[in-house]
Structures are given as structure tokens and as C-alpha cells.
């Protein structure tokens with residue numbers, strides 16, 4: 613029997629429900645929702661229906677900030693590659709168990725791209741602030757020479 617494609621909102625709801633069923637029971641991810649974030653599923657699930665409907669069909673009206681939601685978690689729990697890999701494995705596995713087709717492929721690609729972006733951004737080490745006190749004597753000398761050359765060019 614061939615699987616249906618992800619054709620609209622009813623299928624998105626089915627997918628999101630099935631995905632979070634798996635997430636909630638997962639040894640690596642479950643406690644992040646259940647214990648760390650203490651997710652209110654009554655509000656989180658409809659938000660995720662809207663999110664995916666907005667991503668895939670440009671309707672759904674999602675207006676949240678996924679980056680901020682995940683950045684908030686980094687001081688509280690591990691949000692590294694193992695967690696994002698598991699998230700993606702569960703998401704793609706749920707899609708593949710229920711749907712097949714163009715939209716099914718598209719949602720897996722979107723999820724992969726977004727997982728990479730979210731993972732990269734929330735784990736990025738902030739740029740160290742420029743502090744002249746940290747210059748080495750060599751850097752100071754090089755800068756002085758550069759400045760001299762630059763002012764010679766200008767005048």
C-alpha cells in the first residue's frame with residue numbers, strides 16, 4: 613500500500629502528534645520537554661501545527677521565534693549535535709512512516725536545514741570583544757607601521 617503525501621493541515625496535525633509522541637518517550641529528548649521546559653502540550657502542539665503549515669503551505673499564521681525558544685534552553689540542558697541528530701532522526705522517521713511524496717520530501721529538507729541553522733546559531737561562540745589591552749607587542753608594532761603607511765598615503 614502506498615502512503616499518502618502530506619497534503620494539508622490534517623496531515624500536518626497527524627505528523628506533529630506522532631512526532632511528539634516519539635519525542636516525549638525519547639531518552640535523549642523527552643526530559644528536555646517534560647522536565648526542563650515543562651512543556652504545556654495543549655499549547656505547544658497547536659503552535660507546531662501552525663509552524664509547519666506556515667513553512668510548507670505559507671498559511672498557518674505562525675509568528676514565533678524558534679531561535680529564541682531554543683537559545684533559552686542552552687544554559688539549562690545539552691542542545692548539541694547528538695540532540696539535534698536525534699531530533700532529525702525522529703522527525704524524518706515519523707514522516708517516512710506516515711507519508712510519501714513531494715511535500716513529505718520537502719518537509720524533511722526544511723527540517724534538516726532549520727536544525728542545522730538552529731544548532732549552529734545557539735551554539736556559536738560569541739565573538740570576543742576587541743580589547744586593545746590584549747594586543748601583543750608585535751601587533752602594536754605592526755599597527756603602528758600600518759598607521760604610518762596609511763597616513764603617508766593620505767597626505
Ligand code: HEM
Nearest residue numbers: 644645649651652663676677678681695696699723726727
Ligand atoms: C535538539 C533538538 C530540539 C529540542 C530539544 C527542542 C526543544 C524545544 C522546546 C523544549 C521547545 C519549547 C516548548 C515549550 O514551549 O515548552 C521548543 C519549541 C519550538 N521548537 Fe524545538 N527543539 C529542537 C529542535 C527543533 C527544530 C530542528 C525545529 C525546527 C525545524 C524546532 C522548532 C520549534 C518551534 C517552531 C518551537 C516553538 C517556538 C515558539 O515558541 O514560537 N525545534 N523546542
